[in-house]
């Protein structure tokens with residue numbers, strides 16, 4: 001089957017070259033990334049998918065189920081976030097798609113939605129181009145059970161095709177006890193640059209993973225080890241829990257189209273290391289707001305620049321109130337200064353009292369502030 005898929009990819013490549021069309025990765029859902037095209041009835045036993053190539057555009061292995069929206073499991077009704085179908089990965093099951101037209105050395109972010117279906121902690125191993133990450137799913141951030149996750153990798157320098165794999169490494173007692181997956185999308189990340197105006201890269205958070213239209217729960221940027229590539233260029237999530245990437249189509253965003261929500265108190269910190277000149281004076285400025293997602297109450301953002309810090313209180317009515325600009329002046333102690341933000345408290349959304357929420361951070365900037373020297377007056 002793999003040989004056949006490779007064969008048809010080659011044919012496609014030949015056809016595209018012949019017609020002068022460039023193959024490239026388009027931002028958005030992968031082919032059949034929402035699983036709306038499913039197996040033929042003969043390739044299903046109940047919900048179990050039979051055959052590795054039964055789901056168009058995908059290769060599957062292990063116990064994979066094709067789940068229609070509204071399917072009952074015990075006393076739970078499985079809801080699908082987009083369209084009418086999703087897949088479920090049982091123990092050691094995986095789905096794989098071969099992407100043609102990736103640019104060698106380019107950085108890509110994968111976004112997908114996932115939901116737990118059983119009570120135990122579930123994990124997903126996402127991989128491409130020899131890089132992988134195990135994303136924990138023990139904390140549910142949205143009220144409907146679905147969350148979207150982002151993961152990024154750099155395409156091989158010596159391959160034109162990339163296999164993207166989502167694998168459930170779980171070994172649950174019930175083989176059908178695995179996460180549901182839907183809406184798998186991709187975005188090519190543009191490398192952020194510092195400008196002479198701002199030492200922080202991607203300080204406005206406009207560059208980041210694809211946000212699936214219609215998802216009202218943003219995209220989680222999971223915490224990761226230092227070597228990994230961040231799906232939010234320039235920024236690292238250093239803490240135990242994720243931060244949420246939100247967009248102005250579904251949330252209130254202080255400025256531009258994107259921002260981050262610090263949604264797990266001190267367990268959810270975002271950081272960037274910037275280059276500084278020891279002894280020089282700088283100003284770190286940033287904007288705090290609320291996402292208009294029912295996150296009510298006294299919110300507080302803590303900001304660090306090296307050893308100096310500030311706390312910014314924000315009274316939120318949960319309806320996207322006026323954003324607040326704050327400034328932390330600091331003197332650099334070394335050639336690198338770590339800028340860190342987190343929320344001082346845990347908050348939950350007023351509509352369900354259970355899903356985590358927090359203050360929104362946007363427009364982070366660091367500028368050098370040179371002390372004005374008294375003018376030298378020449379005499380004589």
Ligand SMILES: *[C@@H]1O[C@H](CO)[C@@H](O)[C@H](O)[C@H]1NC(C)=O
Nearest residue numbers: 125126127132133134167169
């Ligand atoms: C995740 O998958 C990749 C690719 O198959 C593999 O190399 C890696 O060891 C896996 N990681 C874990 C923790 O299972």
